[in-house]
Amino acid sequence: MTTESVWLPPRSLALLIEELAVLGSDPTPNAATSERIRELRTTLRQAEASVKPDDGLVEPGMRITAMLSGDTRATVFLLGERELVSLDPEVKVDVYSPSSPIGQAIIGTHVGDTVAYTTPTNVSIQIEILAAVPYTGGR
Incomplete structure (x- = not known):
């Protein structure tokens, strides 16, 4: 199974990583926090924050x-x-x-x-x- 990447600006990527670090530091997260951690991990696995080539191709980013x-x-x-x-x-x-x-x-x-x-x-x-x-x- 291939996972399609999701483009986002580098600052957005940094904020998601920061949020995951904060939420992940809770030793006993509640159900909502655990779900958000799962969502963040999935998004971060798919994240692409690179600058696209200037080749005239229309793509995310x-x-x-x-x-x-x-x-x-x-x-x-x-x-x-x-x-x-x-x-x-x-x-x-x-x-x-x-x-x-x-x-x-x-x-x-x-x-x-x-x-x-x-x-x-x-x-x-x-x-x-x-x-x-x-x-x-x-x-």
């Missing part, structure tokens, strides 16, 4: 600039797991999950590609990838 059909302005967002990325207070950009409809549609595409996806309200939207650069913090 990339800052994406895209034009959605019907928009007059480009949309900029980070592709990553929202609850994990949001642990880093330095992240000042919208975060779209790789498992969201838009995330699923664009993963594996490259700068210049146009793909379509269907929103949860059953609307079809085209998205053109204008830029995909490694996320290095901030905006």
Whole structure:
């Protein structure tokens, strides 16, 4: 069985490790704490906090600039797991999950590609990838 990695900013990774250390120091954890320890261990086993290569490939950990059909302005967002990325207070950009409809549609595409996806309200939207650069913090 292969486990898919989960990208998160290095600061978020450090905070999860710190939380695990604190919770793990309790000699008699209650059920909720034990469950959180299990969750943290699973997340940390899957964690990937590296800077992605600047090769134009759309993947988690990339800052994406895209034009959605019907928009007059480009949309900029980070592709990553929202609850994990949001642990880093330095992240000042919208975060779209790789498992969201838009995330699923664009993963594996490259700068210049146009793909379509269907929103949860059953609307079809085209998205053109204008830029995909490694996320290095901030905006």
